Every structure is written in C-alpha cells, then in structure tokens.
Amino acid sequence: MRVTTRLFSSVVQKRPFFITTPIFYVNAxxxxxxxxxxxxxxxxQRFEKLVNPDCRVIFSTGTDEHGTKVQQAAAKANLTPAEYCNNVSKEYRELFTQFEVDYTDYIRTTExxxxxxxxxxxxxxxKQDYIYKAKYSGxxxxxxxxxxxETHTKDEVTKDGKVKVSIESGHRVEWTEETNYMFRLSAFKTHLQEWLKTDGIIQPAKFQKQLQDFLAHDVYLPDISVSRxxxxxxxxxxxxxxxxxxxYVWLDALINYLTVTGYPDEELLKSRRAWPPDVHVVGKDILKFHGIYWPAFLMAARWHPPRSIVCHSHWTVDGTKMSKSLGNVVAPSTVPATGALRYLLLREPTMVDDANYSETKLINIANSELADTLGxxxxRATGAALNPRGEFPALHPHELTQCMDxxxxxxxxxxLDRLPDICHKHYRSYQFYKVVDSVVHVLHLANLFFETMKPWELRKKPECQxxxxxxxxxxxxTLRITSIILQPIIPSMASKLLDKLQIPDDSRSWQHCEKPSWxxxxxxxxxxxxxxxxFVLFQRIYADKKKMQKKTASG
Structure with a gap:
C-alpha cells in the first residue's frame, strides 16, 4: 500500500511543504x-518529513548580498563586493553543513x-500603480x-552628544532628503489588519499581537521608500x-522567497506548486519586514501572503546582547561540540523570550542529558557486561507481567505510552524545549527503572535470563522510541543510536514510535x-581554565 501511495502521489504532484529562513546579511x-x-x-521541516515520509519539502535559505553595509564591509576587507560576498556566503554554507541544516535551495541575491x-x-x-516617484525626507x-x-525615534545622549536613534533597533538615525520611489503601504492598512486576524498566522501569539498593536496605534500607515x-x-x-x-535592499531580499519557487517562470511555478510558503521562520528584529511590508508587497502584486510566520526571540551571551564592539559574538564553529550546540539551541529557548548562552551551560546540559541520561x-543496555550476545531481546509475557506490577x-x-502524543503537540506548536523536556523526563524514568531492577545482578543468575x-x-x-522522536532535534545522534539498535531506515518515521512493542x-x-x-553516543565535554576542549572518552 505504501508503494502504491508513493506512486500515486508522484503522479498527482501534491503541493510541497514550503519553509524558509530569512536570507542572511553578509556584512559580517x-x-x-x-x-x-x-x-x-x-x-x-524534519518533523514534517518524520510525520509524513512522502511529503515533498522545499526548504530555502541563503544570503542577502546587496546594500550599503556590504559595500562598506567589502571595502574594509580590501575586496570587491563580489569577492567579499562569495567568501561570506561560503561560510554560511559550511556552517549549515556542519550543523545539519538540510536545505533544498540556497539562494543568493546576486544570482x-x-x-x-x-x-x-x-x-x-x-503596473498595479503601487509605486510612484517622489521627493522623500525622513x-x-x-x-x-x-x-x-518620527514617532519611532527617540533622543539619546552619547559621548558625541545628543543623537536621535531608532526605538526599535537602537541604531542611530540621520535626517536624509532625496528623491526615491515610494510604495503605497498606506493602501494596505485595512487589508493587513484583516490578514492579521487569522488565528496563528504569526506564532507565538505575542508577536501577532505586536503587529496588530503596531497597526492599531498608527492612525496613518505611511508610504515607504523602496529605492535609494x-x-x-x-x-x-x-x-x-x-x-x-x-x-531597496529589503524589497530585493524579500523577493527571494518567490525566486525559489521559480518566479516569474510560469512553467516552473506550475511544476513546483509551492506558493504560498507554509512557514517563514524569522527573528523578532525583522518581524515588521515580514509581517507588515512583505504581505503588503504581495497583496499589491496579487500574490497570497505566507500561510504563517514563526518568530523567535534572540540569544544573549552571559546575559548581555551580542555585539561586535563588546567582543562577545559567538562563532558557532568555535564551540566545544557542534552536536551539543544544535541540541542546546533547540532545547533551551521558549521563542517568546530571549535565551542566554554560555559555554558553562552548554557543557552542563550536554554532559548531563546527552552523555549521561541518554548516552x-x-x-549500559547495549554493552557486553549486561548484553554480551548483542541482542534486542524478545519479550516474555509472564516475566513482562511480573515486571509491570x-x-x-x-x-x-x-x-512512554503518552510521550508520542505529547511531543507531537509540542512540535506542532514549535515548542522544541517542551519536546526535549518530555523526552528527558521519560529517560530519567528509564534510568531509575534500570537502576531499580539491577540487571547486573540478574546477569549473574542464568535462571533469571x-x-x-x-x-x-x-x-x-524506550531508547528506540525516544530516538525517533528526537530526530528533528539531534539528527546524527538519533540516527547513530537507531543504527546501533539496527532499526531499519523505513521503520524510523513517526508512526513507528506511536506504540511500544508491548x-x-x-x-x-x-x-x-x-x-x-x-558504543559511545556522545563523548563528555571537558573544560580547563584556559579554553574549552573535547577530551576523548576513555570508557
């Protein structure tokens, strides 16, 4: 039946699941x-494929390579803008490979x-008369x-005297007068308010309310400059x-989501059938661009806005906002263990509030949960001391009944019986930390069960086999089920454990974790x-006083 379904779906060409990251600015x-x-x-997207293995996914990411800051960064590096962009874009590709970001399309705005x-x-x-030329000052x-x-600026006293800054970003602003092309954003206030009434269109709900409040508080939504x-x-x-x-670099950048669907090629658009995106994932600093400007641009062009936007908060470092001037920007490739960092990034934050990173936290969580609780x-359960024959043993009904008492x-x-339903709900609401909390709780119970039952004593008695x-x-x-559930969080580690248990590749989808064997x-x-x-699933991370280093585990 599964083969028939796949053949049928390939003929019907069901609409894919389309998810995006923003394209990342290459100024640093x-x-x-x-x-x-x-x-x-x-x-x-990994969870989507886990639940529906026949799902066709389009997962786009990439780099935003135009604008003043790129010009300045290239000049500072003594490179042409093209050379500079190539170098930084390559860094992003390498980073995503290192951390198992399994994108299907990598888009660059210079393509x-x-x-x-x-x-x-x-x-x-x-053509739709939503762009006009005008003298603009602001x-x-x-x-x-x-x-x-003007209403989104404030005065701030600095060492250079009193300056005006953006309330939203904290960055300095300067009065500028020039001739630009303008977009009639003012025409879309009511349309945007209607769109934002859709429950769950922006998640978490806190960010949807922020956009609703933004539109409600401004009596007039001004037109915006879309050229320089x-x-x-x-x-x-x-x-x-x-x-x-x-x-304008932001209009240019946002259109990347259309580019990956084949736009404006009609044949590609029909064959990919991707629009509108199911999920845009963005940081809260660029929510206005994705939740106000982008849907307005799309409405003006007679295209559907995205189905949903998932917005997350930021990471601080040791309680302080990351800043080049403070020298506390964390380069992911320099952390003690990449698998542990991916785990921490999904295990720790709530999306609603900023999360705090420290290497101490990374090491403690990785050692406690990945090396000890799971690893x-x-x-122990697969090792020669307790499992010398290297088996996933059969269940024996009488002994199982006694054990269950x-x-x-x-x-x-x-x-364990409730775990798949609980985690499914949390995945669907993008609460990855709750997925991990639930799994770790079950693993703690499994460790308690293992310690209480004392299998090392039974191992000495042949009659207790x-x-x-x-x-x-x-x-x-328990390890099989939790590994299947954790695949979107720690893909390689989960796969490594499932390989150890010799679980076939076609028995690792969500349906295979929904019922335990008994x-x-x-x-x-x-x-x-x-x-x-x-078998060592995850080697403990050791730290010395001068630097963090991973020490080869001895046993």
Whole structure:
C-alpha cells in the first residue's frame, strides 16, 4: 500500500511543504543567532518529513548580498563586493553543513535568477500603480538600511552628544532628503489588519499581537521608500528603466522567497506548486519586514501572503546582547561540540523570550542529558557486561507481567505510552524545549527503572535470563522510541543510536514510535541482533581554565 501511495502521489504532484529562513546579511560572519534561525527551520521541516515520509519539502535559505553595509564591509576587507560576498556566503554554507541544516535551495541575491525575479516583481507593482516617484525626507538608519518614522525615534545622549536613534533597533538615525520611489503601504492598512486576524498566522501569539498593536496605534500607515540613489547604494539591483535608482535592499531580499519557487517562470511555478510558503521562520528584529511590508508587497502584486510566520526571540551571551564592539559574538564553529550546540539551541529557548548562552551551560546540559541520561543508558543496555550476545531481546509475557506490577515499571510505561502524543503537540506548536523536556523526563524514568531492577545482578543468575531480557527490552524500546522522536532535534545522534539498535531506515518515521512493542496486538516477539562493539553516543565535554576542549572518552 505504501508503494502504491508513493506512486500515486508522484503522479498527482501534491503541493510541497514550503519553509524558509530569512536570507542572511553578509556584512559580517555568521553567528549564533543566524544558526538558531536555521536550526529552528530545519527542525520544523524534519518533523514534517518524520510525520509524513512522502511529503515533498522545499526548504530555502541563503544570503542577502546587496546594500550599503556590504559595500562598506567589502571595502574594509580590501575586496570587491563580489569577492567579499562569495567568501561570506561560503561560510554560511559550511556552517549549515556542519550543523545539519538540510536545505533544498540556497539562494543568493546576486544570482541572475533572483535579479530577474526582482525586476519582474517591481514592474508588477508599477503596473498595479503601487509605486510612484517622489521627493522623500525622513530619519534614515544606515545600520538598518531603512527610514524610521518620527514617532519611532527617540533622543539619546552619547559621548558625541545628543543623537536621535531608532526605538526599535537602537541604531542611530540621520535626517536624509532625496528623491526615491515610494510604495503605497498606506493602501494596505485595512487589508493587513484583516490578514492579521487569522488565528496563528504569526506564532507565538505575542508577536501577532505586536503587529496588530503596531497597526492599531498608527492612525496613518505611511508610504515607504523602496529605492535609494544609485550614487549612494551602487552595489544593488537597479530600478528597471532608471539607472539612477537602486532597489531597496529589503524589497530585493524579500523577493527571494518567490525566486525559489521559480518566479516569474510560469512553467516552473506550475511544476513546483509551492506558493504560498507554509512557514517563514524569522527573528523578532525583522518581524515588521515580514509581517507588515512583505504581505503588503504581495497583496499589491496579487500574490497570497505566507500561510504563517514563526518568530523567535534572540540569544544573549552571559546575559548581555551580542555585539561586535563588546567582543562577545559567538562563532558557532568555535564551540566545544557542534552536536551539543544544535541540541542546546533547540532545547533551551521558549521563542517568546530571549535565551542566554554560555559555554558553562552548554557543557552542563550536554554532559548531563546527552552523555549521561541518554548516552550512558544506551551504553549500559547495549554493552557486553549486561548484553554480551548483542541482542534486542524478545519479550516474555509472564516475566513482562511480573515486571509491570512494579511501580517503577508502570510509571515508565505510562509516560512512554503518552510521550508520542505529547511531543507531537509540542512540535506542532514549535515548542522544541517542551519536546526535549518530555523526552528527558521519560529517560530519567528509564534510568531509575534500570537502576531499580539491577540487571547486573540478574546477569549473574542464568535462571533469571528471561527477567533480564524483559528489562533490556523495555530499556531498548524506550531508547528506540525516544530516538525517533528526537530526530528533528539531534539528527546524527538519533540516527547513530537507531543504527546501533539496527532499526531499519523505513521503520524510523513517526508512526513507528506511536506504540511500544508491548501494546501492539498480535505481535510476535523475536530476538533481534544489535550492532556489536563498544558504543559511545556522545563523548563528555571537558573544560580547563584556559579554553574549552573535547577530551576523548576513555570508557
């Protein structure tokens, strides 16, 4: 039946699951915050494939390579803008490979396919009469590459005297007067308010309310500038039919989501059938661009806005905001263990509030949960001391019944039985920390069960082999189920453990974790082999006073 369904789906060409990260600005090297956005999106798409293995996923990410800050960064590095962009974009690719971000499309705004899409989209806005040319004056932030309304600025006293800054970003703004092309954002206030009434369109709900409040508090939603003088911003896509103007970097960047669908090629659009995106994953600092400007641009061009936006908060370092001037920006490739960092990024934050990173926290959580709670249990249950034959033993009904009469067993089996439904709910609401909390709780119960049942004593008594088999089976079955659930969080580690248990590749989807073996009616329990050899799932991280280093585990 599964083969038939796959053949049918390939003919019907069901609509894919389309998820995106923002494309990352190349004015500096990638840091912890960029990686966090990427692994959140990756975990979402991995869960989608886990629940529906036949699902076709389009997962796009990439780099935003135009604008003033890129010009400045390239000049500082003594490189041409193209050379500079190539170098930093390569860093992002390498980072995503290192942290198992399994994207399907990597888009760069300097690619010809994207330039074609931007020019086409611009002309469409012009045709619909939503773009006009005008003299524009206002407070401009070079750092944000955006004009900031007067009401969204404040005065701040610095060592250079009193300056005006953006309330939202904290960046300095300067009064600027120039001729630009304007987008009629004012025409879309009511449409945006209607769109934002859709329950769950922005998650978590806190951020949806922020956008609703933003629109409610401003009586007039001003038109926005969507071009810059080419004399000031030359590293950019020129406005069609006007070489003196460059297209605003944010309009250029947002169109990347259309580019990856094949836009404006009609044949590609029909074959990919991707629009609108199911999920845009963004940080809270760029929510306004994705939750106000982008849907308005799309409405103006007669395209559907995204189905949902998942917005996350930021990471601080030792309680302080990451800043190049403070020298506390975390380069992900320099942390003690990449697998542990991915785990921490999904295990720690709530999305609603900022999370705090420290290497001490990384080491403590990784050692406690990955090396000890999960890894040590796996090593003991598969090791030669207790499992010399290297087996996933069969269940024995009489001994199983006796074992289930014990409180410690009943508690574990009850929680394990409920775990898939609980975690499914948390995955669907993007609460990855709750997924991990739930799994770790079950693993703690499994460790308690293992310690209480004392399998090392049963191992000394040949007449107790069936009891030992039941204890090992329950432990290994718990590890099998929790490993399947954790695949979107720690893909390689989960795969490594499933490989150890010799679980076939086609038996690792969500449906295979929904019922433990003892609840499958009519099941015939057979002893199965597991991989032989010493097993270390995750080596403990050791720290000395001068630097963090990973020490090869000795046993």
């Amino acid at each position: 090297a990638p840091h912890l915050g960029h990686l966090y956005t990427a692994v959140v999106a990756d975990a979402i 010809d396919r994207h330039k074609k899409a931007v020019r086409h989209f611009w002309r469409r806005l012009v 407070w401009y932030s070079v750092n944000d590459e955006a004009f900031v309304p 003088p080419a004399s000031r911003v030359h590293w950019a896509i020129r406005v069609p039919d006007d070489e003196e103007q460059s297209i 040590n249990l796996a090593s 014990k409180h410690v067993t009943a508690d574990l089996l009850h929680r 069936k009891e030992l088999d039941v204890i090992l089976h329950i432990t290994l079955e 609840r499958i009616e009519g099941a015939i329990f057979e002893t199965k082999n597991i991989q032989h050899g010493k």
